[in-house]
Structure formats: structure tokens, C-alpha cells
Amino acid sequence: MEKISFLNxxxxxxxxxxxxxxxxxxxxxxxxTPTLKIxxxxxxxxxxxxxxxxxxxxxxxRLLALSFLIIALARPRSVNISDETxxxxxxxxxxxxxxxxxxxxxxxxxxxxxxLKKVAVNFVDGRPNxxxxxxxxxxxxxxxxxxxxxxxxxxxxxxxxxxxxxxxxGTGIGMGLxxxxxxxxxxxAKSKVIILLTDGVNNAGFIEPETAAEIAHEYGIKVYTxxxxxxxxxxxxxxxxxxxxxxxxxKLPVEIDEKLMRSIxxxxxxxYFRANSNSKLEEIYSEINKLETTEIxxxxxYDYDELFxxxxxxxxxxxxxxxxxxxxxxxxxx
Numbered sequence: 001m002e003k004i005s006f007l008n009x010x011x012x013x014x015x016x017x018x019x020x021x022x023x024x025x026x027x028x029x030x031x032x033t034p035t036l037k038i039x040x041x042x043x044x045x046x047x048x049x050x051x052x053x054x055x056x057x058x059x060x061x062r063l064l065a066l067s068f069l070i071i072a073l074a075r076p077r078s079v080n081i082s083d084e085t086x087x088x089x090x091x092x093x094x095x096x097x098x099x100x101x102x103x104x105x106x107x108x109x110x111x112x113x114x115x116l117k118k119v120a121v122n123f124v125d126g127r128p129n130x131x132x133x134x135x136x137x138x139x140x141x142x143x144x145x146x147x148x149x150x151x152x153x154x155x156x157x158x159x160x161x162x163x164x165x166x167x168x169x170g171t172g173i174g175m176g177l178x179x180x181x182x183x184x185x186x187x188x189a190k191s192k193v194i195i196l197l198t199d200g201v202n203n204a205g206f207i208e209p210e211t212a213a214e215i216a217h218e219y220g221i222k223v224y225t226x227x228x229x230x231x232x233x234x235x236x237x238x239x240x241x242x243x244x245x246x247x248x249x250x251k252l253p254v255e256i257d258e259k260l261m262r263s264i265x266x267x268x269x270x271x272y273f274r275a276n277s278n279s280k281l282e283e284i285y286s287e288i289n290k291l292e293t294t295e296i297x298x299x300x301x302y303d304y305d306e307l308f309x310x311x312x313x314x315x316x317x318x319x320x321x322x323x324x325x326x327x328x329x330x331x332x333x334x
Contacts, residue, residue, distance in 0.1 A: 004307070007075035014070045018063055025059040058330065061322040068315035072308040080303040091130045091292055092147050092189040095120060096180040097161065098198040098228070099136040100171050104163055104247060105199065107234035107254065108278050112199055113163065115278050116228065120158045123285045124151055133183050136161060137176030139168030139204035147183055172205025173198055173257075177212035177223070177264070185219045192221045193292055195285075196264065199228040201257040213264040223268040224288050225261040229254040230276045 006012065097116065108115040124132055133147035134157045145157040177196055184192045194216065202209050216223055234254050237247035258274065265272040271291070275281035 003079060004076055005079055007077060009074055011070055011073040014073075015067060018067055018070075021066065022059070022063055025063070058322050058325055061318045061325075065315040065318035065322070068311045068318070072311035072315065074308075076307040076311070078305045078307060080305075081301070090189050091127075091191040091193060092133075092184055092187040093127065093130055093193045093195065093292070094133040094135055094147060094180040094183050095123075095158075096135045096137060096141075096176040096194055096196045098138070098171060098173075098176070098200070099161065099163060100138045100200060101163055101169050101237055102171070102199050103228075104237045105229065105234045105254075106249065107230040107276075108228070108281070112228055113161065115281060116197065117158050117161060119278075119281050119285050121155050122282075123289060124154050124158070126289050127151075131189070133180075134158060134161075135176060135180045135183065137172055137179065137205075139170030139172050139175075141172060141175040141179040141205075143179060143183055147187065168204065170204030171198060171200040171202060172207075173202040173260070174207035174209040174212045175205035177209060177216065178207050181212060181216045181219060181221055184221050191292065192219070193270075194221055194223045194268075195226065195288060196223055196261075197226040197228055198261070199254075199256060201255055202260065209260055209264060210267075213267045216268050221268060223264055223270040224291075225265045225270065225272045226281075226284055227256040227258055227261050227272070227274045228281065229256055 097120075099113075103111070103113040103116070105112050128151065131147045131149045132145075132151070132154045133143065134145040134154060135141060136144050144161070145154055148154065173196070176198075177194065180194045180196070184194065213223065232254060233251045235249040236252040238250050238252075239248045240246070241248050256274075258272070262272045264270070273284040273287070275284050
């Protein structure tokens, strides 16, 4: 963005002298005009000479020249500022997302899974300087996207998440957490973070969640845990509809092992959150975003273009014009 600045702005105070100089020139002009006292001017013919009327305005040229010289002394210049940001201490983040069938429950709008995907994409957009990876788990776990700085790939992976029976159904919290730890254990980032989301209790997999939490702690990985689901009852899918595509729903109690989630977060230095609505889920990701900040070094480059020369030229031309007029057209006038 270009803007005008002055290297020596203190010289601009001299512009206050211009009105004083104008008064002085006017007074001097009157002093130099001779007067003749006579009893009557009836015998004289009035003269409306244009040059006589214009002569006082020669001082205007001098005042303008002084003004332009003062501005030139202040050294006006345009500046083009370009910014360059450099991540000095980045964060590597893995989002471990529960992909069990219960994520199709409709206690969030339109479902837990769709609500999570929207919030997760917004979270990625808010971390432009960090690397992010995606792990999904149910009865088993796998890495959907390794830790990367390519946000387009990460968001595409999130939007592609769906329940498709590829993974054995169930909730293997320990499996999901261990897979996420495996993606971060060799990271050289300043901070390593896992956001572990589940809507149930650990009922699958061969790795205990407590064991996975201890491994995360040993590698210096912080785990934020999120329990997703309302309090009480919710519409859960329990069977396929006759068309073999849609699901049949019925009211079932919401069960989340909050004690386990708190334990995992406490062991790793993280924090446990409970998301029982769409707005609460958004607030949680926003709070995590604030808790995990990345240090950014901002470099500014200034490209100056000096603008005083045109003012000097204009002032010189005005002074030469005034001198030329005084010694030619107005030479015969006192």
C-alpha cells in the first residue's frame, strides 16, 4: 500500500510564516507606491491599466515558490510497504475423529458428524501457519491425512469423512489416540497437540486409552479431549432402512466416558471439553485455537520513492517567472 510520508516533517512548520510574509509583502507594496496630494482630480483621465492591476500579484508567485521550497525541505516521499511473515515456532496438530455409527446421531444439527466437519474446517482455516493431520477411528484406526501444511488437502479429507463400514464399528479410543501419537512422535515442532473427539465409551481395540495417554505424555504431546453429545437421550441409528441406504433411528441414552476423557487430558497437560450443541462445539474449537498460539515473526520491507524534486523544480520556475516579469513587463512600474 503506497502512502506519502515526510523525512523532515519539522520543516512544515515554516508554512506558518507564509501568511506573515504575505502581509509583509502587501505592506511593502503600499510603502513603495508614491502618493500625490492635489486639490482636485477632475482634469485627470482615469486609467485602468491591466499591468498596474496585476503587479501586486507578482508577490503571489514568490509566496508559492517559498511554499514549494518548504515542502521540498520536508522531503516528501511515497512508501511501498510489503509484509513477509515467518513462522518461528510452529505447532503440529492431529485431529483424531471418532467415526463410529453413533456419530450419525441427530442430537446435533444435522448430525454429530456433519456438525463436527463444519467446525473442523473452520478450525483449519484459523491455523494458517501450523501443520495439521487427520486420524479417524472406530473399532480400528488409520491416518486419513498425515501432518501437512497443505490446508486444502486437510479440508478435503475432513469433508470426505463419512460412515461407510470400512472400519469395524465400535469406539477404540486407545487405537485412535495411539495412531495420532504415532503421527507426531518424531515431529520437531515447538508444540505437538492432539484433539481427540469421541461420542461414546471405549469398547474396541487392543490398546487401552490410559496406555496411549502415557505414551503421548512421554513424547511431550498435549491432548485436548472432546466429548460430543447432548445430555440424556438422542436419536441413534440402530438399523438400515428397507432401501438399504438410509438408517432407522430410535431414542437411546447418550453415554460418554467423561472420567476417561478427563484423565487423558490431565495426564498430557491438555483439557477436557463437553460439546452438547453445535454452538458449544464451535466455542470449544475456538478456545483450543486461542490456547495453542503460534509465534510469528513479521518482516516489513519499505521501498521509498523521493518526491521532493518536482517541488524544487516548480519553486525554481515560479521564481524565474517572477524575476522575468519584474524585469520585463512590469519594469516601468514603481
